[in-house]
Amino acid sequence: MKEFELIQHIFKASSMANIEGRRDILLGIGDDCAQVNVPADQTLVLSMDTLVEGRHFPYDADPSAIGYRAVASCVSDLAAMGARPSFFTLGLTLPHSDPQWLSAFAEGMAELAEPIGLLLVGGDTTRGPLTITLQVHGYVEAALIKTRSQAKLGDDIYVTGVLGDAAAAVPIVTDEIIVANDLYDYFYERYWRPTPRLIAGMALKRVAHAMMDISDGLAQDIQHILLASNVGAVLQGNQIPISDFLRDWQPDNALTIALTGGDDYELCFTAPKSTREEISLITQTLHLPCCRVGEVVETGFSIEGYAGDLEGWQHF
Amino acid sequence: MKEFELIQHIFKASSMANIEGRRDILLGIGDDCAQVNVPADQTLVLSMDTLVEGRHFPYDADPSAIGYRAVASCVSDLAAMGARPSFFTLGLTLPHSDPQWLSAFAEGMAELAEPIGLLLVGGDTTRGPLTITLQVHGYVEAALIKTRSQAKLGDDIYVTGVLGDAAAAVPIVTDEIIVANDLYDYFYERYWRPTPRLIAGMALKRVAHAMMDISDGLAQDIQHILLASNVGAVLQGNQIPISDFLRDWQPDNALTIALTGGDDYELCFTAPKSTREEISLITQTLHLPCCRVGEVVETGFSIEGYAGDLEGWQHF
Numbered sequence: 001m002k003e004f005e006l007i008q009h010i011f012k013a014s015s016m017a018n019i020e021g022r023r024d025i026l027l028g029i030g031d032d033c034a035q036v037n038v039p040a041d042q043t044l045v046l047s048m049d050t051l052v053e054g055r056h057f058p059y060d061a062d063p064s065a066i067g068y069r070a071v072a073s074c075v076s077d078l079a080a081m082g083a084r085p086s087f088f089t090l091g092l093t094l095p096h097s098d099p100q101w102l103s104a105f106a107e108g109m110a111e112l113a114e115p116i117g118l119l120l121v122g123g124d125t126t127r128g129p130l131t132i133t134l135q136v137h138g139y140v141e142a143a144l145i146k147t148r149s150q151a152k153l154g155d156d157i158y159v160t161g162v163l164g165d166a167a168a169a170v171p172i173v174t175d176e177i178i179v180a181n182d183l184y185d186y187f188y189e190r191y192w193r194p195t196p197r198l199i200a201g202m203a204l205k206r207v208a209h210a211m212m213d214i215s216d217g218l219a220q221d222i223q224h225i226l227l228a229s230n231v232g233a234v235l236q237g238n239q240i241p242i243s244d245f246l247r248d249w250q251p252d253n254a255l256t257i258a259l260t261g262g263d264d265y266e267l268c269f270t271a272p273k274s275t276r277e278e279i280s281l282i283t284q285t286l287h288l289p290c291c292r293v294g295e296v297v298e299t300g301f302s303i304e305g306y307a308g309d310l311e312g313w314q315h316f
Numbered sequence: 317m318k319e320f321e322l323i324q325h326i327f328k329a330s331s332m333a334n335i336e337g338r339r340d341i342l343l344g345i346g347d348d349c350a351q352v353n354v355p356a357d358q359t360l361v362l363s364m365d366t367l368v369e370g371r372h373f374p375y376d377a378d379p380s381a382i383g384y385r386a387v388a389s390c391v392s393d394l395a396a397m398g399a400r401p402s403f404f405t406l407g408l409t410l411p412h413s414d415p416q417w418l419s420a421f422a423e424g425m426a427e428l429a430e431p432i433g434l435l436l437v438g439g440d441t442t443r444g445p446l447t448i449t450l451q452v453h454g455y456v457e458a459a460l461i462k463t464r465s466q467a468k469l470g471d472d473i474y475v476t477g478v479l480g481d482a483a484a485a486v487p488i489v490t491d492e493i494i495v496a497n498d499l500y501d502y503f504y505e506r507y508w509r510p511t512p513r514l515i516a517g518m519a520l521k522r523v524a525h526a527m528m529d530i531s532d533g534l535a536q537d538i539q540h541i542l543l544a545s546n547v548g549a550v551l552q553g554n555q556i557p558i559s560d561f562l563r564d565w566q567p568d569n570a571l572t573i574a575l576t577g578g579d580d581y582e583l584c585f586t587a588p589k590s591t592r593e594e595i596s597l598i599t600q601t602l603h604l605p606c607c608r609v610g611e612v613v614e615t616g617f618s619i620e621g622y623a624g625d626l627e628g629w630q631h632f
Contacts, residue, residue, distance in 0.1 A: 026359060030544070031463050032396040032528050033361035033454070038354045043342060045349035046437075048451065050407040052444035080348040091366040091407060091449040121362075124449070128368035133407040133440070133449040135364065138349070147347050212348050228346070 011090070011106060011120060025087060025119055034121035036087065042139035047077035053130035058174045063101045065192040066132070067108025073215065074134040075118065076196040076265035080213040082146045082205025083138030085116045085198065090123035091133035116198060146201070146211035146269070151229035155209055155270035155296040158279070160197050161289050162243040163218055165190035167261020168250060179249070186245050194265040200290075203282050204269060211269035217260040218293075219303070222268060226301060235294035237305035256308045270296055327406070327422060327436060341403060341435055350437035352403065358455035363393035369446035374490045379417045381508040382448070383424025389531070390450040391434065392512040392581035396529040398462045398521025399454030401432045401514065406439035407449035432514060462517070462527035462585070467545035471525055471586035471612040474595070476513050477605050478559040479534055481506035483577020484566060495565070502561050510581040516606075519598050520585060527585040533576040534609075535619070535626045538584055542617060551610035553621035572624045586612055 011029060019025045027035035038044050051070055053059055071088070078085050090109075094101075113120065118136065169191035171177040172184060179187075201211065210225045218240070226233055240258050247254045271279055276292075283290040327345060335341045343351035354360050367386055369375055387404070394401050406425075410417075429436065434452065485507035487493040488500060495503075517527065526541045534556070542549055556574050563570045587595055592608075599606040619626075 026458065027361075027461070027463065031465075032393040033363040033399065035397070035456075035458075035461055036360045036362070037458060038360055040356065044352045044354055044360065045343075046352070046405065047349040048405045048407050048439050048449075050409055050440040050442045050449065052409060052442050055442065055444060077348040081351070083349065089362065089364045089451060091364050091451075093366055093368060093447055123364050124366045126366045126368050126371065128371060128447060129445045131409055131444060131447050133364075133366070135405060135407075135451050140351075142342065142351075142353060145343075145351055147343065149347075 011123070019119060022119060025121060028119070028121045034087075034089070036121070039139060041141060043142045043145070044137060045078060045081045045083045045140055045145070046135060046137045047074060048133060048135040049074040049077070051132045062192075063105040064108035064111075067105040068112050069192050069194065070132050070134055071109050071112045071118065072194045072196050073263070073265055074136045075112070075116065075198065076194070076213040076215065078136055078138035079197045079201035080146065080211050080267060081138065081140055082144055082201045082211065083140040084202060085118040085136065085138050087119045087121045088113065088134055088136045089121060092123065093126045093128040093131040095127070095130060140205070144205045146205050146208055147228070148210055148212050148225045149228035151210035151225050151231050151270040151296050152272065153231055153296055153298060154273060156273055156276065156292050157222070157233060157235065157268065157270050157294040157296060158290055158292050159214065159218060159241060159266055159268050160200055161195070161264065161266040162241045162246070162258075163214065163264050163266060164246050164254060164258030164261045165243055166194060166263035167217070168246050168257050183245060183249060191263070194263065196265055197267045197288075199286055200267060200288050203286060204267075204279070207275045207278055207282065208269040208271045211267060214262070214264060214266050214268050216262040218268060219259040223301065225268070225270065232297045232299040233294055233301050234297055235303045237303050239291055239293045241289065241291040241293075255306060259303065259306070327439075335435060338435060341437060344435070344437045350403075350405070352437070355455060357457060359458045359461070360453060361394060361397045361399045361456055361461070362451060362453045363390060364449060364451040365390040365393070367448045378508075379420040380424035380427075383421040384428050385508050385510065386448050386450055387425050387428045387434065388510045388512050389579070389581055390452045391428070391432065391514065392510070392529040392531065394452055394454035395513045395517035396462065396527050396583060397454065397456055398460055398517045398527065399456035400518060401434040401452065401454050403435045403437045404429065404450055404452045405437060408439065409442045409444040409447040411444070411446060456521070460521045462521050462524055463544070464526055464528050464541045465544035467526035467541050467547050467586040467612050468588065469547055469612055469614060470589060472589055472592065472608050473538070473549060473551065473584065473586050473610040473612060474606055475530065475534060475557060475582055475584050475609050476516055477511070477580065477582040478557045478562070478574075479530065479580050479582060480562050480570060480574030480577045481559050482510060482579035483533070484562050484573050499561060499565060507579070510579065512581055513583045513604075515602055516583060516604050519602060520595070523591045523594055523598065524585040524587045527583060530578070530580060530582050530584050532578040534584060535575040539617065541584070541586065548613045548615040549610055549617050550613050551619045553619050555607055555609045557605065557607040557609075571622060575619065575622070576626060
């Protein structure tokens with residue numbers, strides 16, 4: 001079997017390629033195109049992310065962890081729209097064909113993709129420096145989609161989960177800094193296995209106004225909402241959710257890391273004050289950690305109780 | 317303006333991002349996801365292709381030519397399904413941000429994408445070795461889609477255009493071989509500006525049985541149809557369409573190059589003998605060069621009048 005066919009075989013054989021019981025997927029891997037019948041009452045949303053070794057994840061990392069995180073980071077964009085995951089494609093550029101690496105990578109992807117109903121339907125595999133491009137697709141009712149431009153004056157601003165762990169984890173998972181085992185384990189998981197807030201996105205879409213996922217740091221990402229919605233914001237520094245691990249390990253820098261660190265893939269959303277009770281009910285029912293961190297104002301951007309530097313992480 | 321924003325700006329500003337008048341595209345570039353409303357009577361087809369510099373196109377090539385060819389090669393997969401192009405995404409990994417390069421690249425893409433109604437709706441830009449991942453999307457009626465598995469015993473086998481020019485062009489466009497100006501100009505165009513057979517695919521979908529595009533050489537690609545359809549084929553070596561340029565330049569190797577060379581992005585399709593007249597009418601109306609090159613048989617694969625080596629071009 002030729003190398004190229006082997007790769008196709010691994011992905012086709014993986015249970016992700018099992019399209020039985022999926023009425024929406026008419027053709028999966030193996031023809032010139034995949035074919036999808038989008039449910040009649042739904043619109044299609046899609047997002048593409050490219051991950052380059054040494055830039056978006058460390059060299060020589062565990063392929064299973066790479067696979068899991070690649071799906072998680074991309075799927076987070078679906079969560080931000082309030083969409084239900086449906087299928088994805090994979091553009092994989094590899095320095096050489098290594099069946100063990102590929103199997104582990106495919107398993108890592110499947111570990112997250114399968115339980116959320118995200119089916120691999122196609123892609124391309126080429127030789128070159130390790131680069132992973134994923135495109136994820138989801139379904140959402142046209143009227144319920146959450147964009148960045150829907151924030152309204154007076155809205156509360158919320159974030160899910162805790163912020164900063166993934167950014168703080170980088171020197172730990174790359175072994176630049178050696179820490180105690182429990183710290184290592186915690187941050188390793190936080191870096192490699194972020195939890196895309198899919199259920200939260202779907203549950204909140206009927207209540208929230210604007211919504212987006214935090215991939216480059218709250219302080220930077222929220223600007224996209226403010227710009228698109230033509231509003232301002234005041235955040236409360238002491239309300240920004242931070243894990244005990246991060247606060248204990250970096251007491252002086254925790255807030256800066258939480259404000260500027262990316263890769264946690266939590267959601268930031270705005271909602272009218274009148275929905276506070278409803279949001280509280282949703283987050284309690286879903287056991288979803290969710291903090292009110294500020295308010296939408298007419299113009300400008302400030303963080304009360306914070307005087308640090310807000311240079312966000314730059315992709316390019 | 318930061319580099320990353322500059323890139324977004326170039327693509328957003330390009331006329332490809334003009335979604336006015338497009339009822340199917342609800343959200344384009346600029347949010348967490350793009351949003352599409354697939355027309356009610358259509359299914360969505362999609363195909364992803366990755367092109368790596370130095371492997372799928374020469375180093376230091378004209379960025380406008382790279383952009384054109386990237387769209388052409390990917391769109392060819394839509395043609396093979398009989399689909400109408402609708403929108404695409406771009407995962408672009410670049411060693412550095414060069415506005416001139418980017419503008420030329422975007423122009424090259426737009427030159428082909430615009431007239432066929434293929435709108436750029438999203439993507440990702442990262443730093444790294446030059447790698448281009450395109451995902452193209454099209455619409456086709458569920459019942460009319462052309463797959464590789466629909467060939468029937470006794471079908472005629474056709475190919476569009478002429479074969480082998482793009483493969484023969486490689487040493488010419490990389491300046492490994494110096495040829496006369498007219499030859500250079502011809503092969504340069506054939507390599508960099510293949511014509512995806514979109515109109516042909518849409519016109520033939522009501523008549524053809526199996527269809528696919530030829531990207532790795534006819535002799536290799538037709539095996540996919542035979543395998544998927546569980547049939548065999550006999551091709552007539554002297555019916556394989558070859559350009560006068562290729563035949564004059566490489567009289568001894570022309571047929572081998574035509575059978576094994578990829579990247580022409582012509583269509584190969586099968587159709588029942590009863591449709592010969594109809595196919596002739598379609599191809600004449602469209603001024604579409606189209607040759608009957610063989611027949612679907614029960615089993616096996618042979619090429620009458622050819623005794624050469626059939627090692628196809630390997631991607632990986």
